[in-house]
Amino acid sequence: MIHALPLLAPLLLLIASAISFLSPGLRPRFALKVAQAAALGSIAVAVGSGVVLWQFGAGSSPAIGLAPFSFASRLDLVSLIMLGLVSFIGWVVLRYAGTFLDGEPRQGAFTGWMTATLAAVLLLVQSGTLAQLVTGWIATSLLLHQLLLFYPERIAAQRAARKKFIVSRTGDLALVGAAVLLWLVFGTGDITSILAEAREGAVQPLTIAAAALLALAALLKSAQFPTHGWLTEVMETPTPVSALLHAGVVNAGGFLLIRFADVMLQAPGVLAVLVMIGGFTALFGSLVMLTQSAVKTSLAWSTVAQMGFMILQCGLALFPIALLHIVAHSLYKAHAFLASGSAIETVAAARRPGPVTIPDARAVGRAFLLALAIYAVIGVLFGFADKPPQALALGAILIFGTAYLIAQGLADAAPWALTWRTSLYSVSAATAYFALQRGADKLLIGTLPAAPQPGPLEWTLMVLAVVTFGAVAVAQALFPLWAYHPAAAGLRVHLSNGLYVNALFDRLLGGWRLPRPRTDARSFPTPSTAHVQE
Numbered sequence: 001m002i003h004a005l006p007l008l009a010p011l012l013l014l015i016a017s018a019i020s021f022l023s024p025g026l027r028p029r030f031a032l033k034v035a036q037a038a039a040l041g042s043i044a045v046a047v048g049s050g051v052v053l054w055q056f057g058a059g060s061s062p063a064i065g066l067a068p069f070s071f072a073s074r075l076d077l078v079s080l081i082m083l084g085l086v087s088f089i090g091w092v093v094l095r096y097a098g099t100f101l102d103g104e105p106r107q108g109a110f111t112g113w114m115t116a117t118l119a120a121v122l123l124l125v126q127s128g129t130l131a132q133l134v135t136g137w138i139a140t141s142l143l144l145h146q147l148l149l150f151y152p153e154r155i156a157a158q159r160a161a162r163k164k165f166i167v168s169r170t171g172d173l174a175l176v177g178a179a180v181l182l183w184l185v186f187g188t189g190d191i192t193s194i195l196a197e198a199r200e201g202a203v204q205p206l207t208i209a210a211a212a213l214l215a216l217a218a219l220l221k222s223a224q225f226p227t228h229g230w231l232t233e234v235m236e237t238p239t240p241v242s243a244l245l246h247a248g249v250v251n252a253g254g255f256l257l258i259r260f261a262d263v264m265l266q267a268p269g270v271l272a273v274l275v276m277i278g279g280f281t282a283l284f285g286s287l288v289m290l291t292q293s294a295v296k297t298s299l300a301w302s303t304v305a306q307m308g309f310m311i312l313q314c315g316l317a318l319f320p321i322a323l324l325h326i327v328a329h330s331l332y333k334a335h336a337f338l339a340s341g342s343a344i345e346t347v348a349a350a351r352r353p354g355p356v357t358i359p360d361a362r363a364v365g366r367a368f369l370l371a372l373a374i375y376a377v378i379g380v381l382f383g384f385a386d387k388p389p390q391a392l393a394l395g396a397i398l399i400f401g402t403a404y405l406i407a408q409g410l411a412d413a414a415p416w417a418l419t420w421r422t423s424l425y426s427v428s429a430a431t432a433y434f435a436l437q438r439g440a441d442k443l444l445i446g447t448l449p450a451a452p453q454p455g456p457l458e459w460t461l462m463v464l465a466v467v468t469f470g471a472v473a474v475a476q477a478l479f480p481l482w483a484y485h486p487a488a489a490g491l492r493v494h495l496s497n498g499l500y501v502n503a504l505f506d507r508l509l510g511g512w513r514l515p516r517p518r519t520d521a522r523s524f525p526t527p528s529t530a531h532v533q534e
Contacts, residue, residue, distance in 0.1 A: 004061035009042035013119035020112035028108035039091035046084040074128035082125035090118040097240035117143040130189040157236035164230035171220035178213035198262040211267035222253030222307040229502035247334035274315030281308030291496035316390040317451040320440040359407040367407035382434040388451040393462040400473035402426035
């Protein structure tokens with residue numbers, strides 16, 4: 001029964017949500033205090049759950065309900081990390097929203113939907129049964145839909161919310177199908193039992209089909225190419241919603257793959273597809289991000305790229321690193337969105353050190369050789385022999401990012417201070433990668449499976465990924481040399497429009513002709529207009 005403690009976290013937030021809906025209007029002081037107190041309480045529950053896990057080990061609470069529709073809380077390191085992460089980000093976002101929406105005539109309703117969404121996410125990440133997982137997954141999406149339509153009179157908000165609604169319902173069907181197949185194969189809805197049998201049992205065709213449906217649900221939830229458009233369009237919602245979406249809800253796809261890691265390992269072909277789609281999405285999103293002028297839109301494309309890289313990590317079976325990526329990206333992206341309002345003023349007020357150095361081809365070549373040398377030395381110190389080939393390939397991809405910094409320092413006009421600083425950053429990045437990778441592997445040993453030995457297909461995909469990311473990194477480093485070429489100007493226009501993939505996706509779905517709601521220009525939108533027909 002002690003393992004049921006995590007269930008208190010969503011319960012507290014649901015109570016706060018009910019209180020908020022009792023006073024849905026302007027400046028609900030008591031409801032705001034209760035919501036923030038509930039978020040703090042969920043953090044306390046996460047800390048207490050950590051104590052329980054340390055004292056009693058991993059386990060599940062007694063099931064509530066009848067199979068296959070029973071609920072139970074699963075407490076292990078994966079659920080504990082996600083519980084603490086979501087609770088902390090939820091508390092920060094709620095505190096920010098209390099000030100950001102001050103004076104908004106529907107602030108109480110917003111707080112109610114926000115706390116309810118957080119409760120659904122917390123219910124999802126601690127799921128001990130398939131029924132609870134599906135319920136939390138669908139509830140999170142439906143509640144977030146209300147937040148996306150907080151300003152229902154905005155046509156862009158309607159378009160993005162409807163697009164997400166269709167994509168999310170497709171993902172829901174995939175997850176339900178996966179849950180049914182898992183129940184048929186393993187004869188139980190208990191996730192712990194399913195993972196244990198998948199780790200020890202033989203591969204079955206229905207298990208591969210279930211893994212494929214899990215992958216499809218994760219890809220749709222994580223805004224992977226070509227269904228990424230909704231994530232880059234949800235900019236008409238208040239900033240706290242963007243922070244919660246990009247720092248929390250969108251990570252549910254990665255969490256799903258991590259939670260069912262043992263099932264996914266039984267389908268190498270499915271993992272290979274994840275590598276290809278995730279890797280392409282990461283490259284595509286990062287290139288488009290560089291062409292965006294609006295801060296929040298650039299951050300949205302950054303999330304697309306980051307989610308692609310996380311899917312790539314899961315496809316390489318590096319599940320501990322993928323979980324580490326979720327934590328790091330969530331904290332970074334929540335801060336980035338909440339601080340986006342002051343980003344322009346901060347950049348404008350920064351002291352300009354002078355013209356940026358432009359490295360030539362020789363400087364870029366030296367930079368990549370130096371970056372790889374640093375990576376090799378640090379890798380030897382940490383022990384290359386202990387690392388799976390997938391982790392080494394991922395590290396090589398990451399070190400290419402630091403090569404761009406080193407290239408700036410090795411340019412002919414670069415001062416010595418810039419040279420040694422960029423080299424120091426590269427050493428720090430390589431050291432941090434190996435240290436965090438080793439720490440994550442040791443911490444999650446026994447909870448998540450280790451990466452298996454790669455076969456010919458896996459080796460081919462790893463080589464292709466390293467070469468592709470390396471080529472893009474070289475092109476980025478040399479970009480100042482060809483940025484003013486007419487072909488580059490045309491490419492920039494196409495990239496800034498996302499290569500028009502989103503427009504094609506809109507046409508595939510039949511276009512979007514949305515009537516403008518009839519609202520009195522002299523009044524604020526009322527709760528009755530908060531719903532649009534789907």
